[in-house]
Amino acid sequence: xxxxxxxxxxxxxxxxxxxxxxxxxxxxxxxxxxxxxxxxxxxxxxxxxxxxxxxxxxxxxxxxxxxxxxxxxxxxxxxxxxxxxxxxx
Amino acid sequence: xxxxxxxxxxxxxxxxxxxxxxxxxxxxxxxxxxxxxxxxxxxxxxxxxxxxxxxxxxxxxxxxxxxxxxxxxxxxxxxxxxxxxxxxxxxxxxxxxxxxxxxxxxxxxxxxxxxxxxxxxxxxxxxxxxxxxxxxxxxxxxxxxx
Numbered sequence: 001x002x003x004x005x006x007x008x009x010x011x012x013x014x015x016x017x018x019x020x021x022x023x024x025x026x027x028x029x030x031x032x033x034x035x036x037x038x039x040x041x042x043x044x045x046x047x048x049x050x051x052x053x054x055x056x057x058x059x060x061x062x063x064x065x066x067x068x069x070x071x072x073x074x075x076x077x078x079x080x081x082x083x084x085x086x087x088x089x
Numbered sequence: 090x091x092x093x094x095x096x097x098x099x100x101x102x103x104x105x106x107x108x109x110x111x112x113x114x115x116x117x118x119x120x121x122x123x124x125x126x127x128x129x130x131x132x133x134x135x136x137x138x139x140x141x142x143x144x145x146x147x148x149x150x151x152x153x154x155x156x157x158x159x160x161x162x163x164x165x166x167x168x169x170x171x172x173x174x175x176x177x178x179x180x181x182x183x184x185x186x187x188x189x190x191x192x193x194x195x196x197x198x199x200x201x202x203x204x205x206x207x208x209x210x211x212x213x214x215x216x217x218x219x220x221x222x223x224x225x226x227x228x229x230x231x232x233x234x235x
Contacts, residue, residue: 018112020222025106036111036118037208061123061203 006084015080016056023060023082032060035079056080101128101228110222113139117209117220120154127201128228131178134209139217142169149177149193150210151201159199160210163191203232 006012006023013020017035025031035058058079108119117134121127138145148162167173177193201207209220 014109017115019109019115021109022107027105029104029106031106031108032120032122033109034118034120034206036109036115059120061120 011085012082013085014058014082016058020085032062034059034061058082099230101126101230103130104225104227104229106225106227108223108225111220113219114214114216115220116211116214117207117223119207119223119225121201121203121205121207123203124232125203126230126232127205129177129179129195129199129201129207130226130228131176132195132207132223132225133174133176134223135172135174135221136167136211137172137219137221138167138169139215139219140169141215141217143213143215144168145214145218146212147173147175147191147193148210148212149195150206150208151195151199152206152208153202154204154206157210159196161193161195163193165189165191167191 008024008028009022009026010024011020012023012033014033014035019033019036021031021033023031023033056079057077058081059076061076062073063076064073106119108117111117132149136145136147145167146162147165147167148160150157151159161177163175165173165175171189173189173191175191175193177195179195179197179199207225211218
């Protein structure tokens with residue numbers, strides 16, 4: 001789901017890490033989610049694995065530090081995407 | 090513009106940010122956005138400890154995306170079923186015994202560049218322990234890339 005459709009304060013759930021966040025903060029500013037490290041998973045050398053090692057890692061930071069005229073900013077890694085969090089009634 | 094160029098002439102902008110509420114068993118992790126520089130002024134979060142019997146030692150870590158260069162533990166040891174709250178800030182005037190709350194000092198005038206991360210680093214974290222969404226106050230500079 002596109003993050004553009006979220007209103008300030010509405011929450012999204014990252015389908016990769018299950019983290020819940022506000023893509024548009026209450027003050028209207030954009031929030032850039034990145035998946036946290038995976039706990040208790042290490043490779044053969046004992047290094048802590050992170051989502052960056054994984055194919056579904058999500059990083060919403062923009063890909064290019066300089067915008068190219070006529071092109072929309074793209075996020076770095078889509079991962080599994082997001083879904084809206086429906087508030088309990 | 091370099092980090093040095095952005096400071097001290099530009100005083101930046103104070104922002105209040107609600108971060109990602111991680112899934113159970115995962116640490117809090119926030120990444121400084123592209124084209125931004127942050128100074129972390131304060132941070133508050135809670136951790137709901139599961140019934141698994143263990144002591145949890147929660148700390149704050151700064152890293153450059155891969156390598157930690159600052160880690161500071163809190164003064165509170167969290168036990169099973171407790172839900173302590175933690176506050177990290179540049180000014181810490183209280184230490185010693187704490188009642189279900191922890192204090193974590195962080196460097197004064199810290200500067201975190203784009204891609205740097207603010208993370209919790211918890212010894213003894215259990216799979217069902219659950220951090221709440223962290224709240225941050227940061228001073229932010231936006232940096233134009235040349």
